[in-house]
Amino acid sequence: MNSDVMKTTGAAEFEDRVGKIERTGIEHIPEEARKSRPRNLFTILFGGSLTFSVIIIGWFPISFGLSFWQATSAVVVGSAVGAALLTPTGLFGPRTGTNNPVSSGAFFGVAGRLIGSLLEATASLAFAALSIWTGGDALAGALSRFFGMTDATVARLVAYAVLSVIVTLVSVLGHANMVAAQKFMIPTAGLCLLVGIGVYARHFDASYGGTGHYALGSLFPTWVASALLCASTVASYGAYAGDWTRHISRKLHTDGSVMRAMFLGGLFGLGGPFMWGTFTATAVFNNGGFAAPYVLGLVDNAPLWFVPALIYLGLASGTAQAVINTYGTGLDTSAIIPRLSRVQATLVACVLATGLVYVGHFSHAVSAAVTVFLQLLACFSIPWIIIVTIGHVRRRGYYDPDALQVFNRGERGGIYWFRHGFNLCGLGVWIVATTVGLLFSANEWFTGPGAHLFGGADLGFLVAGCLAALLYPLVVRVFPEPAEVYGPS
Numbered sequence: 001m002n003s004d005v006m007k008t009t010g011a012a013e014f015e016d017r018v019g020k021i022e023r024t025g026i027e028h029i030p031e032e033a034r035k036s037r038p039r040n041l042f043t044i045l046f047g048g049s050l051t052f053s054v055i056i057i058g059w060f061p062i063s064f065g066l067s068f069w070q071a072t073s074a075v076v077v078g079s080a081v082g083a084a085l086l087t088p089t090g091l092f093g094p095r096t097g098t099n100n101p102v103s104s105g106a107f108f109g110v111a112g113r114l115i116g117s118l119l120e121a122t123a124s125l126a127f128a129a130l131s132i133w134t135g136g137d138a139l140a141g142a143l144s145r146f147f148g149m150t151d152a153t154v155a156r157l158v159a160y161a162v163l164s165v166i167v168t169l170v171s172v173l174g175h176a177n178m179v180a181a182q183k184f185m186i187p188t189a190g191l192c193l194l195v196g197i198g199v200y201a202r203h204f205d206a207s208y209g210g211t212g213h214y215a216l217g218s219l220f221p222t223w224v225a226s227a228l229l230c231a232s233t234v235a236s237y238g239a240y241a242g243d244w245t246r247h248i249s250r251k252l253h254t255d256g257s258v259m260r261a262m263f264l265g266g267l268f269g270l271g272g273p274f275m276w277g278t279f280t281a282t283a284v285f286n287n288g289g290f291a292a293p294y295v296l297g298l299v300d301n302a303p304l305w306f307v308p309a310l311i312y313l314g315l316a317s318g319t320a321q322a323v324i325n326t327y328g329t330g331l332d333t334s335a336i337i338p339r340l341s342r343v344q345a346t347l348v349a350c351v352l353a354t355g356l357v358y359v360g361h362f363s364h365a366v367s368a369a370v371t372v373f374l375q376l377l378a379c380f381s382i383p384w385i386i387i388v389t390i391g392h393v394r395r396r397g398y399y400d401p402d403a404l405q406v407f408n409r410g411e412r413g414g415i416y417w418f419r420h421g422f423n424l425c426g427l428g429v430w431i432v433a434t435t436v437g438l439l440f441s442a443n444e445w446f447t448g449p450g451a452h453l454f455g456g457a458d459l460g461f462l463v464a465g466c467l468a469a470l471l472y473p474l475v476v477r478v479f480p481e482p483a484e485v486y487g488p489s
Helices: 039-047 052-063 068-096 114-147 153-173 175-201 219-239 241-245 255-286 294-300 304-336 342-362 364-394 424-439 449-453 460-478
Strands: none
Touching (some): 039 175, 039 241, 052 294, 068 219, 114 364, 153 342, 175 241, 175 255, 219 255, 294 304, 364 460, 424 460
């Protein structure tokens, strides 16, 4: 490792404590300044998932027409596959001391890593908006139950503002404060979910056989689509993993401990809330429910005394999820525009997310566009994750942290400069895999010719990921990379 990377102007520059503003952006964090632990990874993945923007993923298999056990198997298999893809993405940050998009410069080039920064930044904005939207729905539905309101538009707009202010505050404060927020969510929001099991059990029937009408015409493609939805949602957190693991010291914590935390966080931290969504969706549909907004269906089928718990899940827990997204967007905005500090970039990200929420509220086209984008996101991000994971294994985990920071310092050169800052091997494979994956995608905007062959099932991210896994090792063998990227040994 270049000794210049390890130099610091004082501990205060990398301070990361609850109640203090984190100043560190995408620059390398020295080993001695890293205070986080692997168990915090599970905390973030679990605590930030106890909200409707994540829980709703478990509602989709039931709304697609699957029975309870069919939906359950899809959620379990999908979560396990997604967790397996997510797990290795936690290994980059402890080695590079920066987030995953910047770390990807080792495989895409220091300028080509902007692909990862743009993917994470835009995805985070969309997920943040979704979290705030579902929180507004929770409040609106609750007010309608309590006060018999026929129009809760004002309540929604106020809820958006309150959520946005809290999200901005915690995101600006930084990593340690985000972890503290998630630690608070686990016992509080977790208790709400546990009580909710008893509340909705009165309408639940494990023998529920589904609606009888499969969304994709028959059982198998509908089941596959449901499992892939869960898998892609879990795996999509791979781009964010470095936001948290860059604060973990390799001297104090092993790769195994990081990987265990990532896998368990993906399988149980996200898969658990998915299953709560499947369970409650079964109860709602079994009670004559409807495919209307999921949150409103929960409110309508809950006793009045449980409605405040639903409000909490939508507002407080929704805030915790949105913080993860806007924090990541801030880091990536500072990566795209290096002259912005992390705090400045985070403020910009929060303003953009808030604007998207309000525009989406008044324009159905915008909210629909966000939904389609999140569907397509997996097609862009999964091959990116596959490429950086294979590259990490091929190079045996070797990185030059100083060379990764060349673009951020406005310099040129280094072992990751390749051709004008781009590694054509990684970049070319990603473009090909993504393009072919889009041909197998299906959404409200278009259905690719490949998707038609499989009954309209959205297999885009699966095809793109498999193609990247096949092509990347072949391409780097045919066009060998410079020896120095593999390290001095």
